[in-house]
Amino acid sequence: MLEARLDQAEILKKVVDAIKDLVQDCNFDCNDSGIALQAMDNSHVALVSMNLQADSFAPYRCDRNIALGVNLTSLTKVLRAAQNTDILTLRALDAPDSLNLVFESQDKDRISEYDLKLMDIDQEHLGIPETEYAATIKMPSVEFRRICTDLMALSESVTIEASKDGIKFTCSGDIGNGSVTLRQHTNVENEKENIEIELSEPVALTFSLKYLVNFCKAAGLSNTVTICLSNEVPLLVSYALTSKAGSNLRFYLAPKIGDDE
Amino acid sequence: MARTRAKGGAASTTSASKPPALTKKESRYTLPEEMANPPQLFILPKMASSESRVVTLHNPRWSKPTRYLVCPETGFYEFTRIAAPSSTPRSWLIDGARGVVKKGGEEDATDVLANTSEEFQTHITRDGEIFVATPYDPLFIVLPALASDSGKKRMFLSSDDHIDKLAETSPHLQQILRRGKTRPLIEARMAAVCDTVEAGDESMYRLNEAKLLEELLSKARRLSLPKSMEEKFVCKPLEAPVLMRRCQPQPAPSTTETSTEEGLDTPMTEKTESQASISSVSTSDSATTQASVSTAATTPSTEIPEEELITAAMTASPEVLSLQRLRVAFNFIASSYLPPPLAASLKTSLAAAADSKIDFAPLEEYLSKLTKLKQEVLASRAATDYSRKRGGLDDIEDERAEKRRKKEEEDKRKKAGESRGVKNLKKVNVSGMKKMSDFFKKKT
Numbered sequence: 147m148l149e150a151r152l153d154q155a156e157i158l159k160k161v162v163d164a165i166k167d168l169v170q171d172c173n174f175d176c177n178d179s180g181i182a183l184q185a186m187d188n189s190h191v192a193l194v195s196m197n198l199q200a201d202s203f204a205p206y207r208c209d210r211n212i213a214l215g216v217n218l219t220s221l222t223k224v225l226r227a228a229q230n231t232d233i234l235t236l237r238a239l240d241a242p243d244s245l246n247l248v249f250e251s252q253d254k255d256r257i258s259e260y261d262l263k264l265m266d267i268d269q270e271h272l273g274i275p276e277t278e279y280a281a282t283i284k285m286p287s288v289e290f291r292r293i294c295t296d297l298m299a300l301s302e303s304v305t306i307e308a309s310k311d312g313i314k315f316t317c318s319g320d321i322g323n324g325s326v327t328l329r330q331h332t333n334v335e336n337e338k339e340n341i342e343i344e345l346s347e348p349v350a351l352t353f354s355l356k357y358l359v360n361f362c363k364a365a366g367l368s369n370t371v372t373i374c375l376s377n378e379v380p381l382l383v384s385y386a387l388t389s390k391a392g393s394n395l396r397f398y399l400a401p402k403i404g405d406d407e
Numbered sequence: 408m409a410r411t412r413a414k415g416g417a418a419s420t421t422s423a424s425k426p427p428a429l430t431k432k433e434s435r436y437t438l439p440e441e442m443a444n445p446p447q448l449f450i451l452p453k454m455a456s457s458e459s460r461v462v463t464l465h466n467p468r469w470s471k472p473t474r475y476l477v478c479p480e481t482g483f484y485e486f487t488r489i490a491a492p493s494s495t496p497r498s499w500l501i502d503g504a505r506g507v508v509k510k511g512g513e514e515d516a517t518d519v520l521a522n523t524s525e526e527f528q529t530h531i532t533r534d535g536e537i538f539v540a541t542p543y544d545p546l547f548i549v550l551p552a553l554a555s556d557s558g559k560k561r562m563f564l565s566s567d568d569h570i571d572k573l574a575e576t577s578p579h580l581q582q583i584l585r586r587g588k589t590r591p592l593i594e595a596r597m598a599a600v601c602d603t604v605e606a607g608d609e610s611m612y613r614l615n616e617a618k619l620l621e622e623l624l625s626k627a628r629r630l631s632l633p634k635s636m637e638e639k640f641v642c643k644p645l646e647a648p649v650l651m652r653r654c655q656p657q658p659a660p661s662t663t664e665t666s667t668e669e670g671l672d673t674p675m676t677e678k679t680e681s682q683a684s685i686s687s688v689s690t691s692d693s694a695t696t697q698a699s700v701s702t703a704a705t706t707p708s709t710e711i712p713e714e715e716l717i718t719a720a721m722t723a724s725p726e727v728l729s730l731q732r733l734r735v736a737f738n739f740i741a742s743s744y745l746p747p748p749l750a751a752s753l754k755t756s757l758a759a760a761a762d763s764k765i766d767f768a769p770l771e772e773y774l775s776k777l778t779k780l781k782q783e784v785l786a787s788r789a790a791t792d793y794s795r796k797r798g799g800l801d802d803i804e805d806e807r808a809e810k811r812r813k814k815e816e817e818d819k820r821k822k823a824g825e826s827r828g829v830k831n832l833k834k835v836n837v838s839g840m841k842k843m844s845d846f847f848k849k850k851t
Contacts, residue, residue, distance in 0.1 A: 147493065167828020187832055191840040193847070217824045239493065272847035302836060356835045360828060380846050400846065402839040 148176050148212050148238040150203040155234035155249060157202070157367070157387055159225045161395055164364035165194050166218035168357075168397075173267050174214040176238070180206070180393075184271055192357050193380070193398040195274065202388045210240045215267035224260045238264075274398070279374035279382070280349040281308035284342040285328065287371040287385065291362035293326045298355040300324050303402055307350040308375060313343060317355070338369045349375050352402040358383075361397040446530055448499055448537045454481045455540070462583055465576035467551045467746050472576075475548075476540045479587020483548070484540035497535025545589075546596040546622070547744045548580075549573065553601065553614040554749045563604050563611035566594050620753055627736035640735040645723040647777055648784045723773060730770040 152158060165172075165185070172185035180203075183196040200206040228234060228249040237246040244261045251257075293315050297304050301319035308314075312329040333339040365371070367385045374382040380398040387393040451459070459478040466473035476484040491497040552572040570593075573580055584590045594610070600619040601612040632641065723731070737757065741750040758767070 166826050170825050170829050186843055189837045190842045191837050193843045219824050219826050271850040272843060273850040274847050354835055356832065398843065400840040400843065404839045
């Protein structure tokens with residue numbers, strides 16, 4: 147039996163919104179430590195991993211490990227019925243064939259309940275090791291989204307170059323080329339605007355912009371985004387889901403190697 | 408009658424469960440806080456003495472600590488939880504005033520209030536559960552110890568040595584052994600399945616699987632299955648497909664070709680084919696009873712009552728039935744009380760006819776006949792299905808169209824579940840990008 151009550155439906159709504167354009171169906175793996183999700187896109191070059199710790203819910207109860215196989219488009223349809231501020235309760239039996247969702251408005255005068263049919267999804271789980279990245283950049287998530295969308299107008303791919311001068315996003319396409327450079331920046335009044343760069347060695351990698359723009363759909367979840375880069379390993383784009391550590395939404399993307407167009 | 412008694416929550420039955428104070432103005436409907444240790448209902452056996460204790464022992468089947476009731480006089484009891492399904496929640500209302508737990512005799516109201524920690528308040532339990540204690544063979548508790556070293560040759564060991572092996576997982580066991588008749592009881596049960604040797608004034612035990620098997624079989628024989636289990640596991644698997652023995656005028660009609668030809672030139676096609684015969688037993692002499700179709704009247708009719716024609720192809724003999732019952736009962740015991748490895752080895756030794764005390768051959772024979780029959784029926788039914796639909800002329804084509812249609816439908820359904828973003832990502836050029844599985848290893 148799973149019973150999880152989320153004070154703000156917003157979190158789940160935005161998570162599902164952010165990943166529904168990347169994966170079609172996926173399993174929500176529920177166990178006593180929380181709800182997790184791991185899925186890859188159709189071409190298996192990107193991976194999304196979500197962790198919602200049990201402490202993000204109040205109360206949280208999960209007696210057995212349950213995998214909730216969900217079609218994300220269908221889940222979006224149901225979640226559209228929830229207001230951002232609604233209290234959301236997820237319920238499922240131990241061997242469920244449907245997921246029960248209840249939305250309560252804050253003043254408790256409206257309760258809506260939905261059952262979503264589940265499906266069996268055969269998914270392989272990849273173990274993601276803890277990695278020491280050569281460069282870790284923390285920046286406002288809106289800023290990152292803007293860079294990606296701006297550059298996508300010119301080209302399919304972007305080269306991210308981290309050096310001690312700062313971090314430089316470059317692209318070149320048929321109509322011309324462009325670049326954006328960010329430097330370490332501390333805003334005393336509004337620390338959300340901070341740009342922090344930690345660098346152990348310079349690194350330059352090329353990525354598909356379509357995927358990055360796709361990741362940026364999660365920008366609404368958190369004010370800041372953390373981008374981690376290292377040679378030969380996938381890029382990590384991470385958004386925090388709650389103020390507590392451990393609950394996050396992470397995207398991994400394989401770098402483009404070789405034939406640069 | 409069994410006694411009902413409310414237990415638990417003695418220490419924590421504090422003011423938390425008091426009814427809400429009426430002085431509180433803002434809300435009249437505040438509920439009392441939930442108890443940390445709510446009372447639960449138990450049905451205890453009448454035989455169990457007041458010396459009985461609830462202890463935690465290692466459950467041999469699920470290898471996890473489980474609570475048992477142990478009475479020093481009458482033995483072990485296991486708890487079975489009976490609860491309403493979560494779709495229809497129930498609760499118990501436990502009346503504290505007349506509860507058995509009440510200790511003092513006549514107390515006035517102030518006394519009751521003062522004694523709240525002792526006193527049991529009227530209470531509504533959250534889950535309508537009830538725990539029933541039923542007798543349990545302590546043999547199952549010691550079995551893991553007896554069977555522990557299955558790989559090596561088993562040694563004769565004293566009962567203490569055997570029980571010591573359980574000490575780590577069932578720490579309570581040592582204590583209950585010191586009380587009453589528990590130890591002799593366990594030793595007697597061990598003796599039932601072990602070879603014993605007298606060494607001095609002590610008996611040494613070694614597990615004998617043949618004895619164990621016999622013991623379990625005798626348990627299985629005594630087990631009477633509840634009706635729902637009997638139906639599902641005994642009757643259903645032995646049921647044979649029902650056959651309609653009404654036959655068409657000409658012999659061997661079950662192949663598609665003959666029935667097609669027939670179907671094209673006689674007016675009675677529909678009738679005969681809708682009653683598609685499945686077996687061609689006794690075709691030639693038994694006649695049709697289709698009085699309504701005049702063209703068929705040419706055949707001599709030897710009127711057989713219709714009811715008799717519809718029969719099951721084969722019925723299980725009482726012997727087969729009782730064998731199946733025994734097997735189901737044995738499997739039930741094995742899967743709910745024995746450690747899995749032991750259960751598996753016992754099942755194989757039961758199947759091996761040589762050293763088992765019972766011969767399952769008639770059952771096996773019956774079952775293999777049954778599967779064959781089922782396949783035949785399935786095959787002939789498939790054939791008649793096609794001929795029924797379109798005279799069987801283009802059933803291959805039909806099949807293909809059907810497949811295509813199904814595939815299209817599935818594709819459509821898949822597309823519907825695909826968001827625009829996913830569709831767009833399919834167009835992205837992923838050349839030069841490695842798969843995620845090249846970076847991250849599969850979890851096992």
